[in-house]
Amino acid sequence: MTVWPDESVVPGHAGGFDTVDMTINIGPQHPATHGVFRMALTVDGEVVMDCEPYIGYLHRGLEKLSEANDYRQAMGFWDRTDYLAGMCCEGAYCMAVEKLAGIDVPERAEYIRVMMMELSRINSHFMFLGAFGADVGSFGTSFIYAWRERERIYDFFEEVSGDRMFPTYFRPGGVAFDLPENYESRIRWLISSIRQGIDDFDGLLTGNEIFVERCRNLAPMTVERAVNLGLSGPVLRATGLDWDVRKAEPYSIYDRFKFAIPVGVQGDVFDRYHVRISEMFQSTLIVEQCLDQITEGLVLNPNLPKNLRIEKGECYVRTEGTKGEYSVYALAKGGNKPYRMKLRSPSFCNLSALREMVIGSYVADAIIILGSLDIVLGEVDK
Amino acid sequence: MSEKTATGHSFKQVPNSALTEKLKRALTGIEVEYRETSTDVDLLVSPANFGRVVRELNERKELSFDYLRNIAGVDYVKEGLAAVYHFYSFKQGHAVQVTVPTPLGAPHVPSITSTFAAADWHEREAAEMVGLVFDGHPNPKNLLLEEDLRIHPLLKAHPLQKVEILQGIEENDPGFKF
Amino acid sequence: MHEIFGIWNWLDAVIRILIIVLVMTVVVMYLTYGERKVVARLQQRLGPTRTGPAGLLQPLADAVKLVGKEDLRPANADRWVFELAPYATFIPVLMVLVTLPFAEHWGVRSLPLGMFFVFAALGLNIVGIMMAGLGSGNKYALLGGVRAAAQMISYEIPLVLSLLAVAMVVHGSIDGGPEINGSLDLQVITRLQSDYPLIILQPLAFIIFFTAMLSELHRAPFDIPVAESEIVGGYFVEYSGIRWSMFQLTEYASMWAFSVFGSIVFLGGWEWPFGHDVGWAYQLLLTTIKSLLFIMLIFWLRTTVPRLRIDQLMSFCWKVLLPMSILQLLMNGFIRVYDLPNVFLSLTSGAGAVGLVAFIVFRAFTRPKKTASLVGAYRQAGVNVR
Numbered sequence: 001m002t003v004w005p006d007e008s009v010v011p012g013h014a015g016g017f018d019t020v021d022m023t024i025n026i027g028p029q030h031p032a033t034h035g036v037f038r039m040a041l042t043v044d045g046e047v048v049m050d051c052e053p054y055i056g057y058l059h060r061g062l063e064k065l066s067e068a069n070d071y072r073q074a075m076g077f078w079d080r081t082d083y084l085a086g087m088c089c090e091g092a093y094c095m096a097v098e099k100l101a102g103i104d105v106p107e108r109a110e111y112i113r114v115m116m117m118e119l120s121r122i123n124s125h126f127m128f129l130g131a132f133g134a135d136v137g138s139f140g141t142s143f144i145y146a147w148r149e150r151e152r153i154y155d156f157f158e159e160v161s162g163d164r165m166f167p168t169y170f171r172p173g174g175v176a177f178d179l180p181e182n183y184e185s186r187i188r189w190l191i192s193s194i195r196q197g198i199d200d201f202d203g204l205l206t207g208n209e210i211f212v213e214r215c216r217n218l219a220p221m222t223v224e225r226a227v228n229l230g231l232s233g234p235v236l237r238a239t240g241l242d243w244d245v246r247k248a249e250p251y252s253i254y255d256r257f258k259f260a261i262p263v264g265v266q267g268d269v270f271d272r273y274h275v276r277i278s279e280m281f282q283s284t285l286i287v288e289q290c291l292d293q294i295t296e297g298l299v300l301n302p303n304l305p306k307n308l309r310i311e312k313g314e315c316y317v318r319t320e321g322t323k324g325e326y327s328v329y330a331l332a333k334g335g336n337k338p339y340r341m342k343l344r345s346p347s348f349c350n351l352s353a354l355r356e357m358v359i360g361s362y363v364a365d366a367i368i369i370l371g372s373l374d375i376v377l378g379e380v381d382k
Numbered sequence: 383m384s385e386k387t388a389t390g391h392s393f394k395q396v397p398n399s400a401l402t403e404k405l406k407r408a409l410t411g412i413e414v415e416y417r418e419t420s421t422d423v424d425l426l427v428s429p430a431n432f433g434r435v436v437r438e439l440n441e442r443k444e445l446s447f448d449y450l451r452n453i454a455g456v457d458y459v460k461e462g463l464a465a466v467y468h469f470y471s472f473k474q475g476h477a478v479q480v481t482v483p484t485p486l487g488a489p490h491v492p493s494i495t496s497t498f499a500a501a502d503w504h505e506r507e508a509a510e511m512v513g514l515v516f517d518g519h520p521n522p523k524n525l526l527l528e529e530d531l532r533i534h535p536l537l538k539a540h541p542l543q544k545v546e547i548l549q550g551i552e553e554n555d556p557g558f559k560f
Numbered sequence: 561m562h563e564i565f566g567i568w569n570w571l572d573a574v575i576r577i578l579i580i581v582l583v584m585t586v587v588v589m590y591l592t593y594g595e596r597k598v599v600a601r602l603q604q605r606l607g608p609t610r611t612g613p614a615g616l617l618q619p620l621a622d623a624v625k626l627v628g629k630e631d632l633r634p635a636n637a638d639r640w641v642f643e644l645a646p647y648a649t650f651i652p653v654l655m656v657l658v659t660l661p662f663a664e665h666w667g668v669r670s671l672p673l674g675m676f677f678v679f680a681a682l683g684l685n686i687v688g689i690m691m692a693g694l695g696s697g698n699k700y701a702l703l704g705g706v707r708a709a710a711q712m713i714s715y716e717i718p719l720v721l722s723l724l725a726v727a728m729v730v731h732g733s734i735d736g737g738p739e740i741n742g743s744l745d746l747q748v749i750t751r752l753q754s755d756y757p758l759i760i761l762q763p764l765a766f767i768i769f770f771t772a773m774l775s776e777l778h779r780a781p782f783d784i785p786v787a788e789s790e791i792v793g794g795y796f797v798e799y800s801g802i803r804w805s806m807f808q809l810t811e812y813a814s815m816w817a818f819s820v821f822g823s824i825v826f827l828g829g830w831e832w833p834f835g836h837d838v839g840w841a842y843q844l845l846l847t848t849i850k851s852l853l854f855i856m857l858i859f860w861l862r863t864t865v866p867r868l869r870i871d872q873l874m875s876f877c878w879k880v881l882l883p884m885s886i887l888q889l890l891m892n893g894f895i896r897v898y899d900l901p902n903v904f905l906s907l908t909s910g911a912g913a914v915g916l917v918a919f920i921v922f923r924a925f926t927r928p929k930k931t932a933s934l935v936g937a938y939r940q941a942g943v944n945v946r
Contacts, residue, residue: 055525055526056524056525056526056527056528059526059527061535063511063536064535064536064540064542065542068542099420099421100420227448227449227472228448228498228499228500229499229500230449230450230451230498230499230500230504241472243472248475249477313419313420314419314420314424315419315420315421315422316419316421316422316452316468316477316479317421318451325451327451327452327468329452329454329466329468331456339456340454340456340457340536342452342454342466344451344452344468348503348507349500349503349504351503352500352502352503381526382526
């Protein structure tokens with residue numbers, strides 16, 4: 001790197017300095033990358049010229065393992081994909097098996113499933129708020145606010161299913177056991193505490209001048225480009241398209257609930273944050289409606305065979321996971337093991353758009369943009 | 383599909399027959415087989431016609447499939463590999479599945495990255511997992527596996543347990559050739 | 561000559577310096593403890609509780625651990641630059657501490673150019689940070705060092721200008737002696753605040769000083785050189801054990817030095833409100849309380865506020881703080897030349913302070929669609945977020 005401009009060497013550069021772009025490696029071990037993820041940024045000073053994401057550090061062979069295990073055994077792998085919202089993944093998997101085999105789910109089990117899935121969604125969004133606040137700079141405070149509510153939700157999951165993070169609670173045909181007896185008062189208390197937590201975050205971040213300065217107008221995205229890139233979930237809704245799988249292609253009993261879909265305008269980082277925080281509130285409304293409408297009855301289909309064998313079947317079940325469209329493509333060709341189970345994970349698709357969003361912004365902003373996509377490496381790497 | 387299921391209930395047919403009519407009208411002249419899965423309409427298209435079919439699906443006003451959801455690589459051992467695509471239309475609100483079976487020994491499928499930017503990573507993953515080759519892909523590198531690995535884990539012939547091969551620990555011939 | 565260089569004078573200076581160093585060590589250790597407790601309480605958790613009663617022995621435990629760590633040096637680090645950087649950063653802070661008066665006769669030495677010496681010495685800090693950044697052989701450290709140097713150099717200017725504006729307006733007479741009009745001597749500045757502290761005369765200078773001070777200390781919201789979540793530590797990422805603790809020592813010691821300095825210049829130090837006839841114990845107590853106020857404010861800001869990006873930080877300095885401090889200096893000069901009464905000083909400076917705050921608030925409100933109205937808007941979904 002020469003310091004004094006040499007006329008003959010540098011025709012193109014503006015100031016006459018012969019500079020070299022630096023390659024910075026962010027990750028795989030890094031407090032900001034939300035998991036084992038690596039980005040190689042090519043940087044000119046502080047501006048990012050190119051970004052190459054490297055994934056696969058958490059690849060655990062989900063699909064191969066699902067082919068080697070029973071339909072009921074394979075579920076244990078699937079709730080570890082989106083490990084922040086295990087119940088949503090289990091729901092998608094169980095619905096896929098039920099579609100293949102044509103199993104019905106009793107109504108009480110459907111209500112329980114919806115409540116658990118919405119609570120998982122709230123859990124995952126709190127994690128986003130905590131980590132995103134940390135990326136922007138209010139390091140400790142965001143995490144602690146987020147963890148307070150998450151601990152309460154995890155305690156409730158432990159009461160219901162016996163495990164906090166990976167509760168293999170759903171079964172093809174319903175849920176494993178009924179809710180504990182005091183569930184109604186517990187959930188109502190939990191919801192009021194969650195609403196207080198959302199209020200706290202709103203007060204801490206939304207009106208904060210510095211936060212808005214950092215996030216406003218950062219990586220805006222148009223609807224057409226977002227659709228072409230395959231984005232889904234809050235990232236797509238922030239661009240202005242109000243598409244939510246729960247309303248557009250309703251699954252389970254979501255057509256019985258009244259809830260709104262928050263949208264943004266420009267698709268920038270602030271809009272994504274605001275869409276997620278609004279979604280959390282809507283999820284609390286859904287849980288309340290579930291509590292009002294829940295019926296008595298069985299929680300598991302009583303006519304299930306001991307050994308579930310499916311002769312022939314193919315289906316593509318789409319659900320609204322916490323990060324976007326979490327879908328399962330399942331193929332059955334006889335026997336008690338699936339032939340092929342493919343996971344279409346929202347974080348994988350959202351992450352493929354990272355390069356386009358990051359080029360041209362500062363290094364500090366690249367971290368914030370990555371945080372706003374809200375990826376979870378378990379689903380990206382399957 | 384069988385009429386009666388494992389639990390004795392009858393199948394509820396989800397797919398849309400109106401969509402099949404629209405597809406038949408739009409895709410006249412191209413050799414396409416129409417099937418149904420439990421959730422979608424499925425088109426069986428050969429690799430040679432695939433590019434035309436995707437263009438029609440994307441550009442026709444009454445179809446307007448603008449969202450590529452998923453590309454899955456499937457290993458049908460005797461019949462070769464297949465690529466399964468799922469499309470969705472935001473304007474019309476319908477979804478379709480396209481299966482592209484490839485003959486044994488010639489797993490080539492045209493790449494659709496020029497039409498759908500979302501196809502980039504999905505095609506890379508399908509290529510490394512089952513060994514499909516997408517012609518015209520701008521960056522055909524490994525995505526989830528390491529850069530220099532040339533194995534295809536999701537092939538049925540690839541064993542699940544023999545991890546030691548990759549690490550060079552097992553000395554005896556494992557009985558499996560890449 | 562004989563008095564200045566006599567043996568008793570040297571001994572007296574050495575003993576005072578030793579006392580200062582001991583006090584500084586203890587203060588810094590317990591500032592780290594205090595920060596952990598205060599920040600924890602603001603985050604709804606407890607902080608250190610187990611080591612000793614209420615966690616009071618935590619700093620000792622940390623010190624023991626740090627001393628026992630292996631002294632690593634990266635292979636491609638420039639050896640002498642890497643090893644000397646922590647000391648180069650620390651020594652200017654010690655030099656500053658030597659000139660600060662903690663009570664009437666309780667500084668080490670009182671210089672007639674005290675304030676000037678303080679800024680000059682603090683500028684030397686930057687050299688140490690650049691040495692750490694460049695000598696580590698690590699790209700993250702380089703990024704951190706460069707950001708730190710740019711930030712510190714820029715914020716020195718409003719800091720110095722606002723303090724000079726204050727030095728200009730200090731006036732009065734000590735014990736019926738000659739009339740003093742403007743002084744850089746810290747003892748004199750404190751003595752002349754017996755009626756009212758200088759913050760009443762110069763609130764704008766106080767705001768500028770406080771902001772620039774946060775930036776010199778690399779504290780939130782200006783802590784981008786040590787941004788933990790981006791470049792994991794910035795310029796001290798390659799240091800471990802004792803060398804790293806030297807950087808932390810520097811940070812807390814300069815925080816303490818700046819707080820004492822700020823309380824001396826703006827809040828009246830040990831003189832206000834009781835005057836200098838009370839004993840040294842009360843004076844020390846007053847200085848301690850005032851500097852603790854500053855420190856608590858710094859901790860509180862660190863917990864609450866996210867961090868600014870480097871270009872926003874620089875534009876804030878050059879486009880907002882610098883013009884305001886130059887205007888302040890000009891106004892003070894104008895008032896002094898035309899011998900206007902002191903009340904004009906507080907009026908103009910107060911108007912400036914109010915104007916600065918109003919400008920920031922105004923900018924927040926004139927975004928396309930007010931952001932203040934978005935607080936609480938999450939309850940109505942489907943709302944177009946603009």
